[in-house]
Amino acid sequence: MPLSTVHLLRHGEVHNPDRVLYGRLPNFRLSELGREMAQRAADYFAQRAEDGAKISYLVASPLTRAQETAQPTAAALGLEIVTDERIIEAENHFEGLSDVKRHLRDPRHWRYLRNPMLPSWGEPYSGQVARVMEAVEDARRAAVERGGEGAEAVLVSHQLPIWVTRLAAEQRRLWHDPRRRQCTLTSVTSLKFDGERLVGVEYCEPSADLLPGAANIPGA
Template identity: 65%
Template sequence: MSRVTVHLLRHGEVFNPEGVLYGRLPEFHLSERGRAMADLVAGHFKALADGGAAPVYLVSSPLARAQETAQPTAVALGLEIVTDPRIIEAENHFEGMKVSKAELLKPRHWPYLANPLRPSWGEPYAAQAERMLAAARDARRRACELGGDGAQAIMVSHQLPIWATRRSAEGRRLWHDPRHRECTLASLTSLTFDADDVVGVSYSEPAAVLLPGAATTPGA
C-alpha cells in the first residue's frame, strides 16, 4: 500500500494585544513574529523539496491566520492553497473573551463548565478529531494521486483540533490538560498513513527559534 505523510501545521503567532480567546472570529491576522514563523516553515518545506521530498498538496483552514501561514509555503513550493472548512478552529463558548479565573466564576458560565471531559464549553473533542481525520484522509488520497508512494501533504489548522487528532491517532483519551499540549505555534504534527490507516505520528518545531517570547493565549 502507498505511504503518505500528512503534516498538520499549526498557524503562527497572531496579533492579539487584548489577549482574547479569538476562536473562529474573523480578522485575527498574524503578527510580525507570526509572519516570520510562516517564512521559517516555508523554508523547512523548501529544504524538503530540494532534497526530493516536496509536499504536493496544501490545505488550509478558512481563517485568516491559517491562510496567512500557508501563503509563504504555497509560494515556496508553487502550490495552490485549497481551503477546507473541516479543519477550522473548534467552537468555544468563551470566544472573544479574556479567559481568567474571575471570568470563569461568573454564574452565567457555569452551565458550560459542567463536563470538562466532553467539553461542555465547546465542540466535543471527538467531533474535532473525526472531522480532522476525515480531512487528513482526503488530503492523503489527493497527495497520493499527485505524488504516488511517499507523497506528502500539508494541512494548516489550529492547536486544539490538531491536538485532539493526534491523541485520537495515538489511541489516547481525548480529554486533557490544555497546559500540556505539545503543539506550539507553527509546529508540525505529522501523520504517516498506510492507505487510510495512521501508522505513525511525529512532531517537530521548524520555527522553534521564534518561540521564546511568543504569545501563549490559551486555545490560540
C-alpha cells in the first residue's frame, strides 16, 4: 500500500483588533503578520518539495483566513486550492462576542456550559473529528492519485478541528483545556499513512519566531 502524508495547516494571525471570537463569521482576513506567517508556511512546503516531497493536493476551509493562508502555498507549488466545507471552524455559541470570559458570568449563557466534555457550547468534538477525517481520507486518496507513492496533501484549517483530530489520531481523550492546545498559528500537524492506516503524527511550527508578537484567541 502506498505511503502518504496529510498536513493539517492552521491559518495565520487574523486582523481582529476587537478580539472577537470570530468562529465561522465571514470576512475575517489575515493581518500583516498573518500574511507573513502564510508565506512562512509556503516556504516550508516549498523546501519540502525541493527536498523531494511530492505535494500534489491543496485544500482549504472556505473561510477567508484559511483561503488567504493557502494562497502563497498554491503559488509556490503551482497547485489549485480546493475548498472543502468539512474542514471549517467549529460551531460555537459564543461566536461574535468579545471578552468571552465576561460573558461566561452572565446566567443567560450558563446552560451552554453544562457539559465541557461534549462540549455543550458548540459542535461536539467527535463530530469535528469525523468530518475532518473524512476530508483527510479524500485528500489522501487524491494526492496519491496525482503523486503516487509518498504523495502529500495540505489542508488549511482551524485550531480546534485540527487539535481534536490530532487527539483522536493519538488515541487521547477529546475533552481538553483550550489553553493547552499544541496548534499554533501556521503550525503543521502531519498525519502519516501506510495505505489507509494512520501510522504516525508529527508536528512543527514554521512561524515559531513570529508567535510572541501574535494575537491568539483560543477559538471554540
